[in-house]
Amino acid sequence: MKIKSATLFPLSIPLQAPMKMSGETVTHANTLLLRLVDGGGKEGWGETSAAPLMTGETLGSVLANTAYLLKAAKEVSWTDPCQIGNIQSRFLYANTSAKSCVELALLDLFAQAKEEPVWSLLRKVHRIESLAAPDPLPVLRMLGGSLETEIADALALRDQGYRHWKIKVGVHDLNSDLRRVAAICAALEGDTISADVNGAFTLEQAVEFCRSDLTSRLSFVEQPIAADHSISDFVNLKTASPLPICLDESIHGIDTINVCADNGVMDGASLKLIKLGGMLPGMRAAIELEKRGLNLNLACKVAETALSAAATASIGFAMNGAPWGLSMSNAYLEYDICDVPLAASQGRLRVEQLNSVGIGVVPNPSLVKKAVSKEWGIIEC
Numbered sequence: 001m002k003i004k005s006a007t008l009f010p011l012s013i014p015l016q017a018p019m020k021m022s023g024e025t026v027t028h029a030n031t032l033l034l035r036l037v038d039g040g041g042k043e044g045w046g047e048t049s050a051a052p053l054m055t056g057e058t059l060g061s062v063l064a065n066t067a068y069l070l071k072a073a074k075e076v077s078w079t080d081p082c083q084i085g086n087i088q089s090r091f092l093y094a095n096t097s098a099k100s101c102v103e104l105a106l107l108d109l110f111a112q113a114k115e116e117p118v119w120s121l122l123r124k125v126h127r128i129e130s131l132a133a134p135d136p137l138p139v140l141r142m143l144g145g146s147l148e149t150e151i152a153d154a155l156a157l158r159d160q161g162y163r164h165w166k167i168k169v170g171v172h173d174l175n176s177d178l179r180r181v182a183a184i185c186a187a188l189e190g191d192t193i194s195a196d197v198n199g200a201f202t203l204e205q206a207v208e209f210c211r212s213d214l215t216s217r218l219s220f221v222e223q224p225i226a227a228d229h230s231i232s233d234f235v236n237l238k239t240a241s242p243l244p245i246c247l248d249e250s251i252h253g254i255d256t257i258n259v260c261a262d263n264g265v266m267d268g269a270s271l272k273l274i275k276l277g278g279m280l281p282g283m284r285a286a287i288e289l290e291k292r293g294l295n296l297n298l299a300c301k302v303a304e305t306a307l308s309a310a311a312t313a314s315i316g317f318a319m320n321g322a323p324w325g326l327s328m329s330n331a332y333l334e335y336d337i338c339d340v341p342l343a344a345s346q347g348r349l350r351v352e353q354l355n356s357v358g359i360g361v362v363p364n365p366s367l368v369k370k371a372v373s374k375e376w377g378i379i380e381c
């Protein structure tokens with residue numbers, strides 16, 4: 001397979017409401033769409049997002065690196081999905097977000113050529129075709145705004161079938177976060193509720209948070225301390241915490257999973273395509289977690305479109321499960337880039353929603369053009 005043309009669409013899509021996290025407040029999805037056209041005229045779509053605090057990449061840097069990769073990708077004859085990572089690494093070191101964007105579009109084309117969905121192709125590549133037909137994935141919702149708004153929104157969503165939640169903490173002082181978590185847990189009794197600290201606590205605050213009676217109903221706490229803490233700090237936290245620990249910013253692939261798992265500092269990890277370099281390395285990471293008996297959370301960056309949501313969900317369907325939930329951030333956008341945005345039904349995403357050939361989401365060109373960032377514009381590579 002040869003790439004005939006490649007077009008980059010740097011997008012800026014407003015969120016329905018700003019998403020407050022400990023290190024930043026996100027008001028727009030700064031995300032990059034890629035359209036590849038192969039020799040037969042078929043289109044493959046990719047997406048990646050800027051996440052300066054997670055990958056170190058801005059929209060400008062990810063745009064430059066993806067354009068650089070595409071110049072090389074157009075010279076390659078693509079014959080084997082398993083070789084995408086190795087070939088990309090011949091041209092560019094690191095830069096997982098740019099690689100994830102190109103990989104997604106190539107896998108979309110490979111799956112179309114084989115007339116199957118991407119999740120099924122991922123199973124074949126990893127020789128796990130014998131797994132049962134995928135069950136629906138539990139979709140996790142993030143909560144935000146004032147406590148009253150959070151609880152009102154959560155109860156309305158609960159009526160629609162949602163049962164998995166993520167509370168962003170570390171924005172307010174510790175005591176108000178503790179009271180907030182307790183109030184939300186009381187309102188959503190029996191649900192799977194997690195708190196994501198995005199590394200904002202000191203070790204002492206993290207231990208106090210995890211040991212408090214007010215947080216005892218949480219199912220797990222995500223990245224309580226920053227990724228640059230020493231491994232002994234993570235060991236001390238894990239030893240002190242009665243709550244399961246999920247790591248996100250600390251996890252960037254198999255190497256970091258091995259270090260954290262070998263030191264026994266986590267009960268599971270949050271995987272994002274932008275950190276790992278795409279769906280294939282994402283699958284390898286998910287398989288490693290499962291092998292070690294660790295829990296899997298699949299998450300899009302806040303915020304990405306239905307395309308990234310489909311790619312992230314494809315890992316969950318290929319693995320047949322994401323015990324700590326799937327977070328699809330397209331639900332927080334003012335508008336999506338396809339006619340029928342990928343959405344949960346009864347709080348779950350069903351495999352039938354991604355069973356068409358390819359990635360399962362086809363962007364509408366006019367919606368994509370509407371979302372193009374005024375700062376960057378469309379780029380033909």
Ligand SMILES: [Mg+2]
Pocket residue numbers: 196198222223248249270
């Ligand atoms: Mg997180």
